[in-house]
Amino acid sequence: DAKTTQPPSMDCAEGRAANLPCNHSTISGNEYVYWYRQIHSQGPQYIIHGLKNNETNEMASLIITEDRKSSTLILPHATLRDTAVYYCIATRVSARQLTFGSGTQLTVLP
Amino acid sequence: NAGVTQTPKFRVLKTGQSMTLLCAQDMNHEYMYWYRQDPGMGLRLIHYSVGEGTTAKGEVPDGYNVSRLKKQNFLLGLESAAPSQTSVYFCASTHWDGSVTSGSGGEQFFGPGTRLTVL
Numbered sequence: 001d002a003k004t005t006q007p008p009s010m011d012c013a014e015g016r017a018a019n020l021p022c023n024h025s026t027i028s029g030n031e032y033v034y035w036y037r038q039i040h041s042q043g044p045q046y047i048i049h050g051l052k053n054n055e056t057n058e059m060a061s062l063i064i065t066e067d068r069k070s071s072t073l074i075l076p077h078a079t080l081r082d083t084a085v086y087y088c089i090a091t092r093v094s095a096r097q098l099t100f101g102s103g104t105q106l107t108v109l110p
Numbered sequence: 111n112a113g114v115t116q117t118p119k120f121r122v123l124k125t126g127q128s129m130t131l132l133c134a135q136d137m138n139h140e141y142m143y144w145y146r147q148d149p150g151m152g153l154r155l156i157h158y159s160v161g162e163g164t165t166a167k168g169e170v171p172d173g174y175n176v177s178r179l180k181k182q183n184f185l186l187g188l189e190s191a192a193p194s195q196t197s198v199y200f201c202a203s204t205h206w207d208g209s210v211t212s213g214s215g216g217e218q219f220f221g222p223g224t225r226l227t228v229l
Contacts, residue, residue, distance in 0.1 A: 034216045043114075043200050043220030044153065087152065093216060096141060096160065096206060097168070100152035 001099045002027040002090035009105040012082075018075040020104050022088030025069040031092050033064060035073045037084040038103070044087065047073065078108045112136055114221035116201050122227045123191045131186040131224050133201030141204045142184035143168075143218065144176060146197040153200060159184055191228045199224045 005023040012018040024033065034049040048055055048062045050071070055062045061074040075082055087103040117132040133142065140161050145153040145168075155168030159178040173195060175187045184203075188195060202218040 032216055041198075041223070043202070043222055044218075045220070046217045049216055089216070091216060093206070097143075097155060097158065098216060098218060099155070099169075100145075102152050 001092075001095065001097075002031055004088045004090050004101055006086070006088055006101065006104045008102065009107070011107050011109055012075075012078045014080060014108050014110050015077055018078040018082065018106060018108070020073040020075075020086050020088075020106060021070065022073070023070045024088070024090040027068050027090045028092075030094075031090045033062065033071050034089045034091065034098065035060070035062065036087045036089065036098075036100075037082075038087070039081075039084040044100070047086075078106075080108050080110060082106065083108045114201055114203055114219050116199075116221040116224050118224060119222070120225045122229065123188075124229050125192060127191050128187070128189050129191065129226075130188075131199055131201075131226075133184045133186070133203075133221060134182055135184075135201075135203040135219070136182060137203060137205070137219065138181070139203035139205045139219070140181070141206060141218075142178065143202040143204075144174070144184065144186045145200045145202065146170065146195075147200060147223075148197050156186065156199075191226075193228045195226065196228045197226060199226060 035047040036044040038044045050062045064071045085103040114135045143158040144156040157176040162181040201221040204218045
């Protein structure tokens with residue numbers, strides 16, 4: 001798996017967009033970028049994944065730079081319930097495993 | 111669908127005791143995983159299974175054994191518990207359709223966790 005680097009913590013005002021960055025400068029061509037989040041004491045929850053195109057679903061958008069060395073997870077209208085640790089993972093699908101780092105603690109402020 | 115369930119939710123053991131954690135999934139997933147999470151840290155993979163009757167070691171397998179006798183169940187055993195095994199244990203499952211173009215195998219579904227304390 002490619003090493004990923006995320007800021008340890010971020011704050012965001014409720015109702016504003018939360019933009020969570022992830023650096024994966026050593027990512028290889030067949031590695032996807034996955035985002036998960038973990039709300040306090042709960043099991044991690046899958047959010048979104050992508051290879052090289054931007055992706056959007058009902059939870060979030062994923063923007064991957066053209067050189068694929070970094071990505072940004074966007075929560076368009078953050079709510080208090082989005083307060084969680086967000087994990088960015090880069091891995092080959094064929095690896096069949098995920099390696100979780102320390103993630104980013106996002107705190108949504110009222 | 112219940113998704114992924116774990117039994118028990120909480121357990122306190124004394125050093126040297128044994129126990130088994132049960133993970134069950136009703137999504138017909140081939141792949142199942144056991145992770146542990148220590149306070150303030152990310153998840154670490156203990157063991158995983160790519161199908162009924164198969165198991166493989168993850169990053170931190172020592173002190174644990176696993177079995178996958180039925181496709182829907184994945185058991186994690188501690189033969190002789192140690193205080194260093196105090197942690198929260200998460201089970202996960204996923205379906206991999208064999209396609210490297212969809213990335214679907216990375217969408218793991220997690221259970222609610224088992225909080226284990228070893229005294």
